[in-house]
Amino acid sequence: MDWPVSVALAQAVPTLPVGPGLHYEPKMDGHRLVMWRTTETVRLQTRSGREVSAAWMDLAIAGMPLPPGTILDGEGIVYRSGRIDFGAAQSRANSSPARARLLAEEHPAHYAVFDILSHPEHGDIRGWSYVRRRAALEDLLAGAGIGPPIQAVPTTADSSLARVWYEVLQHQGVEGLVVKADSSVYRGGSRQWRKVRHSETVDAAVVGYTGPAARPRHLAVRLPDGRTALSQTVPGVLAAQVAPHLVAAERTRRARTDSGEAYLQVEVDVLVEVLAGTTRHAVVTVTRVR
Incomplete structure (x- = not known):
């Protein structure tokens, strides 16, 4: 692979x-990470494909007992x-290696x-069925x-138990199923x-921005x-999270939204959550970067 x-x-x-044949898992509110146990070390990859091992070094170390050749998919979470x-x-995901070490000492991942x-x-084994992969895991x-x-993460085929999880685990930071x-x-x-999910948000892909790439004022989303x-x-903290992807984009071109607003179009692998209630209008509210 x-x-x-x-x-x-x-x-x-x-x-x-x-319905029959469905399995339910709690959806942890964290940062998507793929853990690669290579022959010599452990590497961590984000959803977009970036290597972030240095930011999550405590998890990389914890993964060393895994047999080489193991690749896992999961969520990096902090309590x-x-x-x-x-x-x-x-905060951990966007920290420098030095800062990440300090954060790990205070709040291990x-x-x-x-x-x-x-x-x-x-x-x-991506071609195996879910139940077979789960047993292997x-x-x-x-x-x-x-x-x-x-x-x-826990899993169940009992929809009644899944509903209980949905209701009672929210206060622990579980965002849904x-x-x-x-x-x-x-x-x-x-x-x-x-x-x-408990929150009334929907996912939207970032397709462009207004203002400078290093400090976008608005995001164009699909x-x-x-x-x-x-x-x-876009609030400063969210702009700072998206900016590196916009700056690194190789090509931009002028485009317009469905309602006619101009923006710079880019190709980036960035997903944001927006308030579901605002998507009926021309301007949407971004709540966070996924």
Whole structure:
């Protein structure tokens, strides 16, 4: 398997899907990470394919007992005051190596694993069914003596239990549920999973911006229905998170949203959450960068 690997994605749905052959997992509010156990070390990859091992060095060290040839998919999370704190995970992800070490001392990271892409004995197993991959994941973690801070997320085929999780785990920082079919293979780049979240937000792809790339004023986003719209003024912390991707973009060209506003169009692999209630209008509100 070549670095970086394309990760499977989830499509937001308004209600919890139910039916035979479905499995439910808590959706941790963190930073998507793929953990590669190579022959010599552990590397960590973001959803977009960037290497971020230095920012999550405590997790890289924790992954060393994994057998070489293992590739896991999961969420890097950070706890504060007994609950998962998305802001803390974002701070870690955007820190320099030196700053990340200081943050790790104060708030160590955890790795919530929900899939396995490569097995040390079987190689690439993305073509296996979800239930078969899940069994392989649990067996591998147990056989290697892996425990916290690396741990598999819970899973259940009981929709009633899943509803309980949805209701009672919110105060712990769990943002919802991910639903997977038991026969599904792992398809990178495909929104084959479903997710139900407490927050009324939808995912939107960043397709451009206004203002300087190093400090964008507004983001142009493609909404789930295909429309392109400008966001409201982007807060400084969100602008700082998106800016490196905009600056690194090789080509820009002038374009207009569906309602006629001008912006600079770029090709970047950045997803943001926007308030669902604002997507009916020409201007949307970005709540955070995924």
